[in-house]
Amino acid sequence: MSGTADREGLDRKRVPARILIGKAGLDGHDRGAKYVAHVLRDAGYEVIYTGIRRSPEQIADTAIQEDVAVVGLSILSGAHKILFKRVIDLLHERGAGDILVVAGGTIPSCDVPYLKELGVAAVLTPGASSKSIVETLDALLKQRQGAA
């Protein structure tokens, strides 16, 4: 193992946070999701990438099996209200309500309060910089650790 990894990577974040990145529903535009996965990977996260067109059930079951801290879903289809509600409901049903859910994609600002009320921890829309994405997640995880 290289010294660089010891000092800057593996030892600083001795246990990297695990995050699921995927796309739910009938929506194959995965450029954004892949970009976010790449950004988080480079920020030292372990990203479990699920690919496109996943059902809320697939997302919830995967999140549980993988024991992730965060589920990040990119949705560009307009079905975000229904899909996020379903994913959050399923996680609660399965005793995994402590997993944070973060929304990304083309989400109109008028829908943000509804999503927040559902329990979506953060909404990141087009134009969010890589820096702001990482900062948002770092802050959420810190908060989650504090609450645990």
Place this chain on the structure above:
Amino acid sequence: MTGDVRQFVEEAGHETAGRIRAAARLLSLAENEPERIPELFAGMAEWPEPRMVVGLTGQPGSGKSVLTDRLIAGFRARHPDRRVGVIAVDASSPYTGGALLGDRVRMMRHATDPMVFIRSAASRGHVGGLMLGIRGMVRIMGLAGCDVVLVETVGVGQSEVEVAEVADLVLVILAPGQGDGIQLLKCGLLEAGDIFVVNKADREGADRLASLLLATLHLTGDGRRHDHPAEVLTVSALKGRGVAELIDLLEKRCAQERDRWRERRSLAVEEEIRLAVLEEARRQILHALGNDDAAAEQVRRILRGEATVTGLVGRLLDTVAREHGAGSERS
């Protein structure tokens, strides 16, 4: 937290709604806190064990994940009431510590099958093609009722053969177009295999690779166990060809060798504890070496001939012993 471990073990060991969730938490524990592995292992002798642990290894892009997906489907069809577990390892970045775990994408059709439990893991700087804690993770999959556990390594080259110590049977996956006969003579991966799968048989060159491989392996006549000749199968995971034959072969070997596997598995658990000790020692020594500046100065002193490597190691060990107040325990 010890209480938590016991509770998770209890839940993971019974077919309840929270079984997989509890097992998933235990897997994180085995993966994240190697120093707690002995605690986790305390009651392990009582745990149910998987009937068969199959390792899949081979170069990046040789088709390990697609074959894993087909094996899951095959085992599920043969034994509808039995659970299949998968541990799929991908590489961590040596620069950032991050990882993109993408093996699962090929297996998503099994995501909602309650009898399939898939876990992705990052290698976290551990060389050997797997990661620390893998042996414990296999046992936790057994606790969670997995009959067969498939362990998929990172895409490996020549020297990552740790899977041979973890799995009962090692499948080495090869694909045409990855090198000539000389590559097959080189040491490492090919010595670790029990069954060689020439994948992508739908492509040109697969038959030639299979015969080349057979000729090379049978030149000396020994597989990894020296008592069983290595076998070569031609498969197209993509088209589903040859997968049933592969599962037949795995079942046959399992029936023949199961008792011997059991013996070897107990050695694997001991090895895991040894590795946990080494990892903790590495961490403490790294800490004793100090921050960047202090560590650099130590190295410079060796360069100037004012200290020796052995001398420095001795001093670091003394520091570790002092810091942990365990001087009397050292022997």
